[in-house]
Amino acid sequence: MKYVRLLLTVAAVGLLLLAATPWVDRIDPAWLPPVQSLGRAWIALAVVGLVLSLLTRAWLALGANVVVIAVALVTILNVSNRPGCEPGEERLAVMALNAKYGHADVAQLADAVERHDIDVLVVTEVDEAMIAALVATEPGRRFAHRSAQTVEGGSPAGTVILSRYPATRVDVPEGDAVTFQQPAMSVDVDGRSVLVRGVHPQPPVPRSLDHWREGLLELGEWQRAQRGRPLVMAGDFNASSAHAPFRDAKRGMYDTAGLWPTATWPLQRSYPPFADIDHVLVRGLSVEDAGTEEIDHSDHRAVWADLRVCPR
Template sequence: MRYLRVLLTLAAVALLVLAATPWIDRISPTWLPVVQSLGRAWIVAAVIGLLLSVLARARLAVGANAVVIAVALVTILNVANRPACDAGEARLAVMSLNAEYGRADVAQLAEAVERRDIDTLVIAEVDEALIAALLATEPGSRFVHRSGQTSEGASPAGTVVLSRHPATRVEVPARQTGTFQQPAMSIDVAGRAVLLRAVHPQPPVARSIEQWRAGLVELGEWQRAQRGRPLVMAGDFNASAAHAPFRNAKRGMYDTAGLWPRATWPRERAYPPFADIDHVLVRGLNVEDAGTEDIDDTDHRAVWADLRVCTR
């Protein structure tokens, strides 16, 4: 029994080290961002360890596992205050989806657009064929404004913003870090101009981890330069609150996902999604409702938010 207690304690300490990795702000070793994103897994492991430790009367292990759960929750729970403003009647419903090389089920996407009455749609990893198929549907025909052209073939780089409200393209700083397309649009919502930026930085894998970090830093600098304007940043951030570069990028903005963000990636695997890397961030808008949608043939959940422009 003594050896079991020692093993349970060592396992709990190891879990605690893993759960604390989100406070390490670096990009080496290259596997670190993946470990940082596994907070939900550490919680499950710690709960199992806690139960075993109670049965084995391993007090140190019980305490360590409890700390693991608390530490992991800090990186998952979205405890930021909701935007406090006087919400007007001007409505903007935003949805974002990574279409995984343009393979997402168009019929299901159109159905989700209609069900949530979406005004602005951000699609990453999209090609012209998917956009044409979506615009040919009745729900998709509402999108009469778009940010521009994208890839003719399957590619992770294509990102397009579609809008039912009048919208004009806004120039953003030239890409210096090898990011994918991240267009910005100024959207006229009942006479109020709302700035929207589509987001899709490089993924945090070995070949592009430096570009991933630099891309998130650039997004943070850009959004803080837009203070005083209603702003939405929506897309596949390839990062969650477990990553320091994302926490910096969203500073001053509110994640509409709510207290417990639903994991959005990866879908359609033998195991459930474990990372909330798709976001709708806002400033200067009130959040009426928000959630996710499951669309077949893509490894991401769609995220959406029903917003009202603040009057002051």
């Protein structure tokens, strides 16, 4: 029994080191960013460790597992400041979906747009064929305004913003990081201008780690330069609050996902989704409701938020 307790203690300490990785602001070794996103897995393993520790009276292991759960929760819980303004009358419902190379089910997406009465839709990994199919549906016909042309077929690069409100394209500075398309539009919401940015940085895989980190930091610099006007950043950030560059990108903004964000990726696997990497971030807008939707043939959940523009 002595060796069992020792083994449980060593395992709990190792688990604690893994759970603490989100506080390491590095991109090397290359396995670090993926491991940082596994907070839900560390909690599940720590719960198992707690039970085994109680059964074997391994008190040091029990204490370490309690700390693992607390540390992992800090990286998952959405504790950013909720917008404090009273809701205005101007409504803006936003949805974002990674369409997985344009393969997402258009009929299901159109149904979700109609059910949530979406005003602005941000679609990443999309092509012109999918956009044409969407706007041909009855719910899709509301989107009379859009960002610029996207890519043709089978690429993760394409991102489009669709709006039912009048909207004009906004130029964004070209940073040093290589990213997928990340357009911006100024949307006229019943006389109030709201800036919307579609987001899709490179993923945190070995060949693009530098661009992933730099892309998120550039988003943070860009959004802080837009202070003084209502702002929405929505899309596939390829990052969660477990990643220091994402925490910088969203500083001063509110993640509409709520206290316990729903994991949005990956779907269609033999294991459940474990990372909340799709976000609707806002500033200068209040949040009435928010949630997620599963769309067939996409490996991401769509995220949506029902917003009100804050009074001036």
